[in-house]
C-alpha cells in the first residue's frame with residue numbers, strides 16, 4: 358500500500374534538519390546504553406526535543422557570555438514582566454508580578470510544595486498514568502500517594518470524579534497534584550472538567566498543585582485553561598507551576614516559576630525555597646526565559662505546526678502499517694501514548710522487542726503507574742525523517758516477529 362509522506366509545510370524555522378547531539382552531554386542520547394542496554398536505539402524517550410531553540414535565545418546567551426564574569430546572579434524585574442506578558446498573550450491570564458516566585462525546576466518545585474503544605478503521613482492525590490516524579494515527590498518525602506486513576510473511555514482518558522470525591526473527603530488527604538495538560542496521555546482538560554475537579558477540592562479542603570509545564574504546547578486548535586484563572590476561589594486554593602523549558606527546548610537551564618495569588622501559600626513556599634538556598638538560580642536562566650517569552654512566539658507557532666504534522670504522520674503510519682499499535686491522539690504535548698495490548702505481549706516482551714529488535718528507545722508505560730501496563734510513551738519532538746526511520750524499524754521487527762495482524 359502506498360504511504361504518503363505529505364505533511365510538509367513551508368516554515369521559516371527548519372525543524373526537518375537533523376542535529377547531531379552526541380557529545381553534548383544529552384541525557385536522551387548519552388544514557389541509552391544504561392537505560393536500553395543498546396547504545397544505538399533511535400532515542401524517542403526523554404521529554405526534550407531534537408530541535409534548535411529559537412535563534413533569539415542563542416543570541417541572548419552569546420551576548421551575556423561575552424562578559425567574562427559569571428558570579429551570583431539575581432533576576433531583573435524584567436524576568437517577572439516577561440512572564441506576566443507571556444501569560445496574558447498566550448493564556449489570556451492577567452496575573453500580578455507579586456504572585457510569582459522562582460523555582461529551579463518544576464519537579465523540585467513540586468517537592469518543595471509537598472514540604473511546604475503537607476506533613477509526613479499525609480495523603481496526596483495523583484492521577485495515573487502520570488509523569489513518574491509525581492509518585493517520587495510524594496513517596497520520597499514520606500507522604501502517601503493516593504491513586505485516582507484516569508479511566509480510558511472509548512479511546513479517551515477521563516477523570517474518575519466519583520472516586521476523586523471519595524478520596525478528597527478523607528481528612529488525611531490534603532493535596533492533589535494535577536497534571537494539566539496531562540503527561541503521558543496528552544489530555545488537555547476542559548474548563549468543565551477543571552471546574553468539577555476544583556470544586557471537589559475546595560469542598561474538601563484539598564489544595565491543588567497544578568503542574569502546567571506543557572500548557573504552551575496545546576495542539577490541533579485546543580486551548581489551555583490555567584486552573585487558577587478560572588475563579589478567585591480556585592486561585593486562592595492552588596499553586597501553579599509553569600516554565601519555558603518544554604515550550605522552547607531549554608530544560609538544561611533549570612528555570613521555572615510558580616504563580617500563586619494566595620499570599621499565605623506563597624510565603625510558605627518561599628520559606629522552603631530559601632531554607633534550601635535555591636532562590637538564586639542559573640546565571641543564564643533569566644536570560645533565556647526573557648529571550649524566549651519576549652521573542653519566541655513566532656518560532657512556537659511554527660513548532661506547533663511541525664508537531665501537528667509529526668503526529669498526523671505517525672498516526673497515518675500506524676493506522677496503515679502498524680496494526681498492532683493503537684494511538685491515543687493527544688490534545689497537547691509532543692508525547693504520544695501508544696497502546697501495545699493488541700500484541701498480547703507482557704511488558705518485558707514489549708520493551709525488549711522495541712529496544713533490541715526494532716532499535717527504538719521509548720519510555721516503558723509502567724513507569725507511569727500500573728495503569729501504563731501494555732503501553733509505551735513515544736516522544737515525537739524530532740525531525741520527521743527520524744520518526745520515519747523509527748517507524749520503519751518497528752514495522753520490520755513486527756513482520757519478523759510473525760505476529761498476526
Ligand SMILES: Cc1ncc(COP(=O)(O)O)c(C=O)c1O
Nearest residue numbers: 404462463464465488540568570
Ligand atoms: C508534567 C511534567 N512536569 C515536570 C517536568 C519536568 O520539569 P523540570 O525539568 O522543570 O523539573 C516534566 C518533564 O517531562 C513533565 O512532563
